[in-house]
Amino acid sequence: MPLDTPHPLNSLGFAKPPAETRVVVAMSGGVDSSVVAAMLKDEGYDVVGVTLQLYDHGAALAKKGACCAGRDIHDARRVAETMGFAHYVLDYENTFREAVIEEFADAYLAGATPVPCIRCNERVKFKDLLATAKDLDADCMATGHYIQRHVGAAGPELHSAADPNRDQSYFLFSTTPEQLAFLRFPLGHLHSKAETRALAAKYGLPVADKPDSQDICFVPDGNYAAVIEKLRPGAAEPGDIVDLEGRVIGAHRGVIHYTIGQRRGLGIGGQGDPLFVVKLDPDTRRVIVGPRAALSTRTVPLREINWLGDEPFDSRPEWHVSVKVRSTRPPRPAVIRPISATEAEVELLDPETGISPGQACVFYDTESPRILGGGWIWKGR
Known part of the structure; x- marks a missing residue:
């Protein structure tokens, strides 16, 4: 190829061959992130797998159904060996405790219903791990999340996954534009988990039939109260x-x-x-x-808003969007009225039940699958 001819963009959006493109893959040991790593290695990318040890390794070895246990670290290492790329395990136990677990405990004690997986993405995976990826001279970091990244007129945009049953946009609303510029989500376009497992089988991965994790990784069997009592005796x-x-x-x-x-x-x-x-x-x-009627809520106060729209959040008196107030519920019509760049009041056009402080409210464009950001529900003034 002549020197003055630009190289076409590769599948990760870089104007150079895959072999010259280093990508750090955040590997949990599950089938999704394993397929991402294998797929990119198969395409010829310079893949580096990184797995985070987030809590006590010894206790984790005996635990099933969570994302970062000792068994999962072992599985991630086996995938790297199968596909022939470098793999590192990083001890983030102290960071995870300080950034996620402590707040989880305090939020529950304050009567809130926290969503620690969002905080983990925000404060650990897409902050500290992303910084580590840059230290490794990576061009980007890829994850196994089911969400899509598209480049729009104003830069990278976050869009819902093609498979609404697997969409993880609720858990990724706090991803900043700067982080989004560095992140890639290679599974977001797939239409079913069966497609992912078929790819795992194609690459001969040892995790092809591994069950999906169900629990929060540090909450065995979903018993939140037992974890809180251990962290806060007398609670x-x-x-x-x-x-x-x-x-x-x-x-x-x-x-x-x-x-x-x-x-x-x-x-x-x-x-x-x-x-x-x-x-x-x-x-x-x-x-x-x-009674059930007392659970009905129309007005939702938000703070710590992360805005992903093209115009400044507080440049308009109100935004007409759709919102999710719980990960398992579909987006509903709403009006957001900014109070500041990071605070707002959301009016739900149809009342919702069971809204709790500590949960997230995520904003969606009404005309497209684009995520416009979101904020944290609180008790208000």
Whole structure:
């Protein structure tokens, strides 16, 4: 090729051959990130696999169903050996505890319902690990997340995955434009998990049939309360269950055992219509219950907003978008009214139930699958 002829863009968007393009792949040991690493290696890229050890390795070895256990580190290493690329394990245990686990515990004690996977992406994977990738002279970092990155008129944009059942946009709303410039998501265009597993089988990966992780990686069997009690001894102090008028109608074994919207396991039968947890008050150790209608919310205060739109967030009095207030719910029409560059009030055109402080509210464009950012729900002023 003549010197004055530009090289065509490779599949990762760089004007050079894959062999001259270094990509760090964040490998959890699961099938998704393993396929990303294998696919890029097969395309001829200079692949470096990195796996994070996020909590005690010894305890992790016996744990199933989580993303960063000792077994998963072993599986990631086996994939690297199978495909013939370098693989490193980095000890991020202290960082993970400080940036994710401690806040998780404090949020639960404050009556919130945190989403630690978002904080892990924001504060560990897309911050510290991304910086490590740059230290390794990588051109970009790839992950196994099901989300799409497109380059628009104003730069890289975040778009929902092609498979709505696998879409992980709710967990990635806090990705900044600067991070997005460096990140790649090679699985976002696939239409089913079956396609991913077929690729794993094609490359002969030892994790081709490995089950998906279900739990938060540091919460065995989904037992949040047990983790909180271990981190904050004495946190599960008993108290009263009261109705909306403040009348005591039962007793509970600790606020940390309850979540907004919970109906089962309250131990307050015989009250007529079903009652749900509508508020948690850790200061008075009270669990407040009421009818389903009391869970209905139309106004949602947000802070720590990460905006991914082309215009400044607070350049308009309001934005008409769709929002998700929980990962399992579809986007619903809403109006965002900015208070500042990082705070806003969201008006839901149709009320939602079970909205809790500590969860995320993610913004979607009404005309396209583009993610416009999001923020954290809080109790408001």
